[in-house]
Amino acid sequence: MPQLDFANPLLIAQVVWLLIIFGGLYLLLAGRVLPAVGEVLENRANRIASDLEAAQAAKAEADAAMAELRAATAKARGEAQAAIAAALAASTAEAQTRADALNARLAEQITAAEARIDGARAAAMGALRGIAADTATALVTKLVGTADRAKVDAAVGQALAARGNA
Amino acid sequence: MAAEGKAIDALSQFQLATSLGPIGASVNFTQSNLYMVFAAAIILGLMTWGMRARAVVPGRWQSLAESAYEFIHRMVTDQVGDEGKRFFPFVFTLFMFVLVGNMLGLFPYAFTFTSHIAVTFGLAAIVFVLITVVAWSLHGKKFFGYFFPEGAPLWLAPIIVPVEIVSYLSRPVSLSIRLFANMVAGHVMLKVFATFVVMLAGLGSVGPFLSIMPLTLNVALVGFEVLVAFLQAYVFAILTCIYLHDAVHLH
Numbered sequence: 365m366p367q368l369d370f371a372n373p374l375l376i377a378q379v380v381w382l383l384i385i386f387g388g389l390y391l392l393l394a395g396r397v398l399p400a401v402g403e404v405l406e407n408r409a410n411r412i413a414s415d416l417e418a419a420q421a422a423k424a425e426a427d428a429a430m431a432e433l434r435a436a437t438a439k440a441r442g443e444a445q446a447a448i449a450a451a452l453a454a455s456t457a458e459a460q461t462r463a464d465a466l467n468a469r470l471a472e473q474i475t476a477a478e479a480r481i482d483g484a485r486a487a488a489m490g491a492l493r494g495i496a497a498d499t500a501t502a503l504v505t506k507l508v509g510t511a512d513r514a515k516v517d518a519a520v521g522q523a524l525a526a527r528g529n530a
Numbered sequence: 531m532a533a534e535g536k537a538i539d540a541l542s543q544f545q546l547a548t549s550l551g552p553i554g555a556s557v558n559f560t561q562s563n564l565y566m567v568f569a570a571a572i573i574l575g576l577m578t579w580g581m582r583a584r585a586v587v588p589g590r591w592q593s594l595a596e597s598a599y600e601f602i603h604r605m606v607t608d609q610v611g612d613e614g615k616r617f618f619p620f621v622f623t624l625f626m627f628v629l630v631g632n633m634l635g636l637f638p639y640a641f642t643f644t645s646h647i648a649v650t651f652g653l654a655a656i657v658f659v660l661i662t663v664v665a666w667s668l669h670g671k672k673f674f675g676y677f678f679p680e681g682a683p684l685w686l687a688p689i690i691v692p693v694e695i696v697s698y699l700s701r702p703v704s705l706s707i708r709l710f711a712n713m714v715a716g717h718v719m720l721k722v723f724a725t726f727v728v729m730l731a732g733l734g735s736v737g738p739f740l741s742i743m744p745l746t747l748n749v750a751l752v753g754f755e756v757l758v759a760f761l762q763a764y765v766f767a768i769l770t771c772i773y774l775h776d777a778v779h780l781h
Contacts, residue, residue: 377558
């Protein structure tokens, strides 16, 4: 196996050169190359972080605008409902007053009509009593020859009262 | 397994030779070292040329460079914790060097420097020296407490301490032999089956048909070796991280 031929001076020389090459590679990578790569990655991470931040801020703004819109909508709805309720109340009240006024007028007319009817009935009843008295006086005069008007009146009143039509 | 006629010669691929002509020969610069330089150039190329755009939205090469960076960065911070960040360049160099070395070795005619125990042991020795120095500089004499866990009964010390010392000292050995053995085994197998292809192809009229079998196997083996190349680099790096964790936190 050539790898175990330690008598070969090239074997040791190979390791010496390995140390030189590996050391040089390490110094170059550690000193210049890797920090540059790390910088690129860090820049990207910062960029992503700031973009995320901006996106979050924009989202917060949008959320605030949304909330504002919702509040405005709710307020407008509340106002509209209040206006509707007020209009409804006003119209109900007006309708009520009108109905009351109408009722009052009707009641007045009814009482007036009732008074008129009562008057007419009383007049009719008064006329009936006179006619009855006259008729009774005439009948009594024809039968008896004479009639006491006061007595006839009383009797007629008594008879009418007995019928309950007085 | 000497090269005699048509015999299978699976090991000459690991033979060291000087490269870069007389200049390389005068400083014993081997072809193994040449591939180390290639690997270093590829890593530096990926991490600088690939990252040259420094774009917020990365292109293909930049993505590759960034995923390599983040993969190792995550490994180091997961295993070692935040104190491990200063070891990140070292672990990154180690992982990429081993990975690219393994991958380069899979190209035909290429030399696999990770198939040399001297190289893998050299890398493991760097890790071993590093973890020992880190543990010593962070914890001073308390570092020796590492070999005797707190709370263990005192009469067990004669058993625990030697076991812990041996396990500590065997770290670079197991680390280097694991990588070395995996790479050698894979490349020997590739070479053996590749030789079968040639040998069977020479067997008269049925030979070319028979040789399809080892060829198929070799195709599968190459895929498998790509997996091994990545896996061994990963194992090397993660074990380094675990050792660093022990060095920083002492258990």
